Amino acid sequence: DIVMTQSPDSMxxxxxxxxxxxxxxxxxxxxxxxxxxxxxxxxxxxxxxPKLLIYWASTRESGVPDRISGSGSGTDFTLTISxxxxxxxxxxxxxxxxxxxxxxGQGTKLEI
Amino acid sequence: QITLKESGPTLVKPTQTLTLTCTFSGFSxxxxxxxVGWVRQPPGKALEWLALIFWDDDKRYSPSLKSRLTITKxxxxxxxxxxxxxxxPADTATYYCAHRRLQLWFFDYWGHGTVVTVSS
Numbered sequence: 274d275i276v277m278t279q280s281p282d283s284m285x286x287x288x289x290x291x292x293x294x295x296x297x298x299x300x301x302x303x304x305x306x307x308x309x310x311x312x313x314x315x316x317x318x319x320x321x322x323p324k325l326l327i328y329w330a331s332t333r334e335s336g337v338p339d340r341i342s343g344s345g346s347g348t349d350f351t352l353t354i355s356x357x358x359x360x361x362x363x364x365x366x367x368x369x370x371x372x373x374x375x376x377x378g379q380g381t382k383l384e385i
Numbered sequence: 386q387i388t389l390k391e392s393g394p395t396l397v398k399p400t401q402t403l404t405l406t407c408t409f410s411g412f413s414x415x416x417x418x419x420x421v422g423w424v425r426q427p428p429g430k431a432l433e434w435l436a437l438i439f440w441d442d443d444k445r446y447s448p449s450l451k452s453r454l455t456i457t458k459x460x461x462x463x464x465x466x467x468x469x470x471x472x473x474p475a476d477t478a479t480y481y482c483a484h485r486r487l488q489l490w491f492f493d494y495w496g497h498g499t500v501v502t503v504s505s
Contacts, residue, residue, distance in 0.1 A: 274448070313491040315432075322481055322495035323432065334493070366432055370490035374447050377432040 275299050275369050279378035285385065292354040294381045296367035301347045302330075304371070311371035314343055314352045317380075318363045326365075327352065359385065387411035389421075389482050389496035396502050397472050403501060407465040407482030414440050414460045420485035421465045422492060423456065425478040433478075437485060438465055472503045 276299040286292040302311045310330035315323035325334045327343035330350055340355045354361050362385055367378040393405035405423070412419060422437035436446045436456040446454050455468045465482060479500050483492035 311490075322483075322498055323492075324495075325491065325493050328486070328489070328491055368432075368491060373445055373490065375434045375490045377434070379431045 274374055275302075275372055275376050277367055277369055277376050277378040279365075279367060279381045281381060282379070283382040283384065286354075286357045286383065288359065288385060289356050292357050292361070292383055294352045294365050294383070296345075296350045296352070296378050298348045298350075298369055298371075300371075302350075302369050302371045303347050310346050310350070311369055312343075312345070312350050313368045313370060315366045315368065316361075316363045317366065323366060354383075357383075357385065387484055387494040389484060389494060391480060391482050391496045391499040393480075393499055393501065395500060396504065398505050399473055399503060401472050403467075403469045403472050403476070405467045405469075405480055405482075405499065405501075407467070407496060409463050409465070409482070409484070412484065414438075414458050414463070414465070416440055418487040421458070422483050422485055423465075423467045424481045424483055424492070424495075425476075426481070426498075427475075427478040430478075435469075435480075436467060437490075474503045477501065477503045 278297045280295045312330040314327040317323045331343045342353050344351050364380045364382050366380050389409045419440040423435040436454050438456045453470045457466050479498040481498045482496045484494040486493045
């Protein structure tokens with residue numbers, strides 16, 4: 274199984290400031306076939322299911338605000354919130370879909 | 386509009402079998418490429434993928450839980466059923482069903498989840 278490791282486990286950021294969450298995979302998620310990285314990001318607010326934010330490491334899902342972006346390639350990825358809003362308080366998970374079983378990071382709790 | 390909803394018991398005893406049902410709308414499990422999966426989340430912990438069933442009745446399971454899981458579908462009822470045998474307190478979690486993005490292995494629509502507690 275591919276192991277996904279996120280850092281930090283939790284972080285506090287002021288409103289309007291930038292937040293960056295890192296995700297590292299135990300093997301490359303870059304496909305030689307389509308040159309895409311098989312990496313997704315989710316946001317989970319308390320008492321709610323995960324919400325898909327990003328796939329292909331950097332493609333924003335429809336309706337996701339453009340202050341949220343994904344970057345990285347190979348084994349190292351970053352989710353960035355450029356200007357933190359109150360509604361961004363949540364736990365964020367990365368997930369690889371390069372191989373079965375799909376696996377998730379342990380989550381990063383983002384607070385204000 | 387795609388929706389999914391999980392149902393099942395909230396409390397099961399150790400060694401019992403858990404049966405969860407996912408009832409969905411807005412898509413058909415008869416359509417090429419469609420898949421519905423199950424993901425669980427123990428309290429305060431991370432997400433763990435369990436199983437997925439495809440439109441053609443192909444099935445995939447988490448290797449660590451494969452011996453305990455069975456996933457089936459009833460396309461006439463728009464339902465997917467997950468059974469997990471020999472339940473243990475460590476299986477206490479919120480169980481989600483989710484729609485797989487076509488031909489890919491991430492999940493774009495999720496149910497709200499159902500909480501299952503394993504306790505005698």
